[in-house]
């Protein structure tokens with residue numbers, strides 16, 4: 001059980017270690033390493049460095065217990081891999097990090113000043129991750145209907161990010177009932193790799209905001225390119241996650257739909273610009289507009305002090 005105290009029922013803010021995510025807070029940006037490290041700790045360190053240098057708040061991994069997560073009839077199927085021909089279950093072990101590797105990852109992240117967390121895909125993986133003092137856990141879209149996993153995650157008391165790809169509104173409602181809404185942040189997602197623009201349906205971010213007013217809403221993107229993730233931020237996403245890779249041509253199922261180092265740097269920079277530009281929604285006349293106003297406005301009009309903030313802030 002964690003020592004983290006929830007910010008409180010009905011608050012739309014969520015704690016991620018020393019950082020806070022939610023409306024009015026900087027977008028919490030996560031570089032999803034997933035299994036793009038290909039089981040190699042040096043690749044993981046290099047990806048952590050890339051995310052830290054780009055200005056991400058966190059990196060994320062996926063943690064599976066291969067014997068639980070791999071259907072029994074798939075175990076013995078052989079496949080070619082960069083490490084030679086091997087059975088699928090051996091391959092699943094090959095790309096999974098154990099305790100000593102995650103200890104090294106913890107130390108490396110601390111050195112680089114970046115958080116890490118993971119999506120556990122089974123309850124043993126939850127127990128494994130609880131050995132580390134993580135800022136959050138994530139429910140992958142594929143796990144949204146796994147009540148046993150959701151209950152184990154709720155019991156940790158940590159912030160839970162719930163991804164909603166491949167899920168119906170009814171399934172999402174049920175998952176929120178199981179997890180409780182006080183400690184979750186929900187992500188809109190489309191679970192295709194790469195996802196097509198026509199199927200991103202970014203306005204669902206606003207649909208979720210309306211249905212879950214006390215839950216911060218974020219975006220977990222699997223598209224190629226960056227524009228649509230920036231659009232998600234403009235629509236009010238308070239959390240963003242994108243897969244990251246050292247090189248899209250590397251071996252592995254998620255590499256091609258991942259963002260490379262240069263793209264990640266641009267993405268973080270542009271998210272910060274967009275969040276600064278969204279403002280508070282209160283219409284006002286800026287000091288910096290007074291000069292141009294004097295030069296350009298033929299009829300000065302009357303601006304009383306009380307008129308400078310006529311509108312209410314827009315709730316996002």
Ligand SMILES: C=C(OP(=O)(O)O)C(=O)O
Nearest residue numbers: 062119140141163189220
């Ligand atoms: C697959 C994952 O998430 P999403 O559904 O957001 O892609 C994950 O976090 O492991």
